[in-house]
Amino acid sequence: MVVEALARTRDAFVAATDELNEAQYRFTPAPEAWSIGQIVEHVALVELRTLDVIGKLPDAEAPSPAKTRGEARFGRLDATVPTRQQRRIVAPEALVPRGTWASPALSLAAFVEARSRTIAAAMAVTPEALEHVLPHRSLGEFDLEEWAYFTALHCARHTAQVLEIKGAAAFPPA
Numbered sequence: 001m002v003v004e005a006l007a008r009t010r011d012a013f014v015a016a017t018d019e020l021n022e023a024q025y026r027f028t029p030a031p032e033a034w035s036i037g038q039i040v041e042h043v044a045l046v047e048l049r050t051l052d053v054i055g056k057l058p059d060a061e062a063p064s065p066a067k068t069r070g071e072a073r074f075g076r077l078d079a080t081v082p083t084r085q086q087r088r089i090v091a092p093e094a095l096v097p098r099g100t101w102a103s104p105a106l107s108l109a110a111f112v113e114a115r116s117r118t119i120a121a122a123m124a125v126t127p128e129a130l131e132h133v134l135p136h137r138s139l140g141e142f143d144l145e146e147w148a149y150f151t152a153l154h155c156a157r158h159t160a161q162v163l164e165i166k167g168a169a170a171f172p173p174a
Contacts, residue, residue, distance in 0.1 A: 001074060002122045002145045005152035010115045013043065013155050016162040017108055023172035025104040029165055034097065036162050037104035041097035043158050044111035049095065050151045051114055053134055054121050057144050060132040067133065067141050074149055080139055081153045084160045092137065115155075122148040 017040050025037035034042065063069075068076050082089070101107040125144050133141040142150060165171065 001071075002125075002149050002152070003119055005149055006115060006119045006122060009152040009155040009159065010112065010119075013159045013162070014108065014112065016159050016166070017104070020104070021172070021174060024166075024174070027165065027168075027170070027172055029168040029170070033165075034161075036165055037107070038097040039158050039162055039165075040104045040111065041100055041107040042091060042095060043155055044107045044114065045095045045097070045100060046154055047111050047114040047118060047151060050147055051117055051121075053142075053147055054118070054144055057129065057132045057134060057147075060134045062131055063133045063141055063143065073143075073146050077139070077146065077149055077153060081150065081157075084157055084164070089157075118148055118151060 017036060020036060025040075026035050028035045101110060122145060130143045130145065133143050134147075136142050136147075136150065139150070
């Protein structure tokens with residue numbers, strides 16, 4: 001389930017953001033909104049941050065007795081992580097796009113490479129690996145699969161945002 005979600009959301013994000021021209025990458029539908037280029041950078045930064053967290057999990061604490069286990073973990077995330085229509089989420093300062101890569105295409109390549117590593121980690125998960133958790137800033141204890149699944153949900157949120165921008169009346173032509 002986790003690997004499928006990671007692959008599906010990667011493919012949808014790449015399809016929505018690949019091969020745009022410079023004007024399309026830089027277009028913002030409102031003064032306070034991010035451009036597609038900034039969204040691509042942000043998603044790549046989040047993917048890399050998730051890989052950092054996953055790398056720390058082997059040395060992390062055991063889950064609390066109250067932690068949700070089994071497939072219910074994913075249902076909890078599906079129910080807890082809001083869609084774009086439900087609520088806007090403000091990114092932590094460290095994940096705000098600031099021109100980390102020289103172009104949106106390089107940001108997208110960084111995302112794809114990092115997502116491949118996330119998929120590999122999810123494919124290699126063992127029952128013992130799920131006995132270590134690190135907290136998400138607002139959603140509680142996550143094991144490796146939950147971090148990976150959350151990353152897929154995050155990517156899906158931003159794919160929806162990209163599609164909203166591309167549907168704006170003033171979106172530049174190809």
